[in-house]
Amino acid sequence: MTDALTLVPQALTAEAFAPFGDVIEAASDSPEQINYGNTKKWADLALVDTADGDGHTAISMFEGLATRMPLRVEALERHPLGTQAFIPLHGEPFLLLVARAGDAPKHDEVHAFITNGQQGVNYHKGTWHHYLMAPVDGARFLIIDRAGPGGNCDFCTLDHALVIEPFVK
Amino acid sequence: MTDALTLVPQALTAEAFAPFGDVIEAASDSPEQINYGNTKKWADLALVDTADGDGHTAISMFEGLATRMPLRVEALERHPLGTQAFIPLHGEPFLLLVARAGDAPKHDEVHAFITNGQQGVNYHKGTWHHYLMAPVDGARFLIIDRAGPGGNCDFCTLDHALVIEPFVK
Numbered sequence: 048m049t050d051a052l053t054l055v056p057q058a059l060t061a062e063a064f065a066p067f068g069d070v071i072e073a074a075s076d077s078p079e080q081i082n083y084g085n086t087k088k089w090a091d092l093a094l095v096d097t098a099d100g101d102g103h104t105a106i107s108m109f110e111g112l113a114t115r116m117p118l119r120v121e122a123l124e125r126h127p128l129g130t131q132a133f134i135p136l137h138g139e140p141f142l143l144l145v146a147r148a149g150d151a152p153k154h155d156e157v158h159a160f161i162t163n164g165q166q167g168v169n170y171h172k173g174t175w176h177h178y179l180m181a182p183v184d185g186a187r188f189l190i191i192d193r194a195g196p197g198g199n200c201d202f203c204t205l206d207h208a209l210v211i212e213p214f215v216k
Numbered sequence: 217m218t219d220a221l222t223l224v225p226q227a228l229t230a231e232a233f234a235p236f237g238d239v240i241e242a243a244s245d246s247p248e249q250i251n252y253g254n255t256k257k258w259a260d261l262a263l264v265d266t267a268d269g270d271g272h273t274a275i276s277m278f279e280g281l282a283t284r285m286p287l288r289v290e291a292l293e294r295h296p297l298g299t300q301a302f303i304p305l306h307g308e309p310f311l312l313l314v315a316r317a318g319d320a321p322k323h324d325e326v327h328a329f330i331t332n333g334q335q336g337v338n339y340h341k342g343t344w345h346h347y348l349m350a351p352v353d354g355a356r357f358l359i360i361d362r363a364g365p366g367g368n369c370d371f372c373t374l375d376h377a378l379v380i381e382p383f384v385k
Contacts, residue, residue: 071275072277073277073279078279081278081347082280082347083347085280085283085347085348085350086278086280086281086347086350087278087280088276089277089278090274091274091275091276092274092275092276092277093275095272095273095275098267104264104266104360105259105261105264106261106262106303106338107257107258107259107260107261108240109255109257109258110247110255112253112254134275134303134305134358136303167358178251178254178255179251179255181254189303189336189358191273191275191360194260
């Protein structure tokens with residue numbers, strides 16, 4: 048592992064994540080009031096873009112095995128035809144690794160984020176990312192992405208491996 | 217309340233709910249294995265249909281006040297231009313009242329369901345339904361529905377009021 052470089056996750060915020068996608072959270076202090084005052088609504092929190100190549104929006108469920116730490120990362124993936132949202136159903140912080148859409152990223156263009164347990168994310172079309180990293184065995188996520196014909200998953204290998212050390216949740 | 221008729225909720229199943237929409241749940245015993253065996257995937261669990269009238273798919277967050285029981289119901293609503301999905305982020309069973317899309321329903325065409333705490337639902341376009349009934353104060357739901365121009369909420373009044381008694385979760 049002599050070539051592996053340590054990457055330290057930062058707390059996920061909408062501002063820091065903006066180049067890569069949307070943060071899905073009830074962040075605003077002034078949600079709409081609907082249903083005769085019985086419901087607060089935080090509206091339209093993410094751009095869902097799934098129509099390319101006869102695609103449609105799919106709602107799926109993922110269940111993960113806990114990611115082993117420290118995590119060694121040598122490759123990322125992207126979905127060129129559609130956005131992809133992950134919303135945690137488990138309340139645990141989870142780890143994200145992302146790089147901007149475009150050419151395959153260099154190792155120093157990869158960013159690591161840790162969520163606060165309530166936040167979901169929506170990757171822009173083409174955002175490079177690590178596949179789902181579950182915080183605990185059996186953690187479930189709701190996924191909103193594109194289904195349809197055509198190849199919608201590319202992979203890239205990093206020029207240097209990255210290592211994410213265990214972190215305090 | 218002499219005219220109110222009691223309606224007893226039944227346990228939510230995909231089969232019983234099929235006339236009204238999809239049940240979003242990890243029901244199959246044979247999910248796909250993805251991400252090198254680290255993730256189980258239950259794919260494409262609901263039909264999302266939001267494009268009518270220049271609409272787009274919106275991901276929103278709702279937070280409810282607990283519904284007071286017994287519940288008296290005199291009206292329902294529908295969204296003629298798009299589907300609407302509710303996925304619980306709280307793990308508590310919640311109540312649903314629905315009637316088939318089409319003309320305003322009679323009171324004996326209204327069905328009540330109770331979820332198992334892990335299930336979400338996706339209403340077909342035009343399915344009549346009661347607005348969100350939260351099981352506890354502060355219960356959050358993820359909503360996937362249509363945003364865009366045009367009137368997308370109709371209301372109807374029932375010919376007889378219905379009453380839902382408190383039920384054992």
